[in-house]
Amino acid sequence: MNKITKAVIPVAGLGTRFLPITKSIPKEMLPIVDKPTLSYIIEECIASGITDILLITSPYKKVIEDYFDQSFELERRLEQNHKEKELALLKTKPDNVNIYFIRQGEPKGSGHAIKLASTFVGNDDFAVLYGDDLMDSSKPALKQLIELHEKTSSNIIGALKVPSHLSNKYGMIEFKNEQTKEIKTIIEKPPLEKSPSNYAGLGRYIVSSKIFPILESLSLGVGGEYQFTDAMKKLMEQEKFYACLLDATYYDTGSKIGYLKANIDYAMKNEEMKEELKNYLNKDF
Ligand code: UTP
Numbered sequence: 001m002n003k004i005t006k007a008v009i010p011v012a013g014l015g016t017r018f019l020p021i022t023k024s025i026p027k028e029m030l031p032i033v034d035k036p037t038l039s040y041i042i043e044e045c046i047a048s049g050i051t052d053i054l055l056i057t058s059p060y061k062k063v064i065e066d067y068f069d070q071s072f073e074l075e076r077r078l079e080q081n082h083k084e085k086e087l088a089l090l091k092t093k094p095d096n097v098n099i100y101f102i103r104q105g106e107p108k109g110s111g112h113a114i115k116l117a118s119t120f121v122g123n124d125d126f127a128v129l130y131g132d133d134l135m136d137s138s139k140p141a142l143k144q145l146i147e148l149h150e151k152t153s154s155n156i157i158g159a160l161k162v163p164s165h166l167s168n169k170y171g172m173i174e175f176k177n178e179q180t181k182e183i184k185t186i187i188e189k190p191p192l193e194k195s196p197s198n199y200a201g202l203g204r205y206i207v208s209s210k211i212f213p214i215l216e217s218l219s220l221g222v223g224g225e226y227q228f229t230d231a232m233k234k235l236m237e238q239e240k241f242y243a244c245l246l247d248a249t250y251y252d253t254g255s256k257i258g259y260l261k262a263n264i265d266y267a268m269k270n271e272e273m274k275e276e277l278k279n280y281l282n283k284d285f
Contacts, residue, residue, distance in 0.1 A: 004127055007054070007126065008121070008127070010131060015027040025063070059103055114128060125149065137248035159244060
C-alpha cells in the first residue's frame with residue numbers, strides 16, 4: 001500500500017443535465033459564489049495531502065486549462081496599475097500541487113475517462129474525485145477516505161446516507177459486513193423497495209491500479225457509456241472495498257437544483273453576503 005499522493009479528476013462529461021449553459025461553459029467551471037466548483041475540489045485535494053493531480057478534460061473545455069494556468073498579460077497590467085487585491089485573486093494556479101491535463105477525445109463515460117490515467121498512476125493506489133461532486137466538511141472528504149485507506153489498506157468509496165425515497169437515484173451500497181462497512185457490491189439506481197442500504201457511493205474513491213486492466217476490457221453500461229462503477233464492481237470480486245461514511249454535506253453541482261443549493265449555502269457562510277442574502281430569502285416569493 002502506498003501513501004495517496006495522486007488524484008484523478010474526470011471533467012470531460014457533456015453536462016447534459018445543465019444544458020444549455022454547458023453547451024459552452026463546463027459545469028465544473030460554474031461558480032459557487034466566486035470560484036469554480038473545480039477549484040474547491042482541487043483545494044480539497046491539496047488539504048488532503050495530494051501532490052499530483054490529473055484532470056481528464058476535453059477539446060471543448062479549454063477554459064479549464066486556462067483557469068489553472070498563469071495569465072501573464074493580465075498580471076503585468078495589474079502590476080503596472082498597482083492593483084494588489086486583484087493580482088492576488090488572479091492567482092488561481094496553486095503552488096503546492098502539480099496539475100496535469102489529458103484529453104478524452106469523446107465522452108464515452110467516467111470509466112473511459114479514468115482509463116486514460118493509467119500512465120500517470122503507474123502501480124500506485126490513487127484517488128478519484130468527480131469534478132461536479134462538491135463536499136463541504138471541516139475535515140476534507142478525501143482526507144477522510146485516505147485515513148480509512150491507511151487503516152484498511154483497501155479500496156475505499158466515499159458514502160453518504162440518503163433519504164430512502166431517493167435511493168433510486170444513486171448507486172446504493174450493499175454491505176458484506178454492516179459493522180466493518182466492508183462492501184459487497186453496488187446496485188445502480190435500485191427500485192425504492194429493493195435498495196440494499198441507505199448509503200450511496202458519491203464522487204470520492206480510492207482504488208488500486210488493478211482497476212486499469214478491468215477498465216481496458218469493460219463493456220458498455222448504463223446510458224451506453226463505460227461506467228467507472230461497473231469497473232469497481234468487478235474489482236470488488238478481487239479486492240476488498242470499504243465505505244467511508246463521510247462527515248460532509250454533498251452537493252451535486254452538475255444538477256441545476258444542487259448547484260443553486262451549493263451557492264446559497266456557501267454564500268450564507270460568506271460574512272460579506274450573509275445578512276443581505278438572509279433578508280432576501282425571507283421575502284415573500
Ligand atoms: P457525470 O455523469 O456527473 O457527468 O460524471 P456527465 O456525463 O457530464 O453528466 P450529465 O450529462 O449531466 O448527466 C461524473 C464526472 O465524470 C466526468 C464528468 O465531467 C463528471 O465530472 N465525465 C463523465 C468524464 O470526464 N467523461 C465522461 O465521458 C463522462
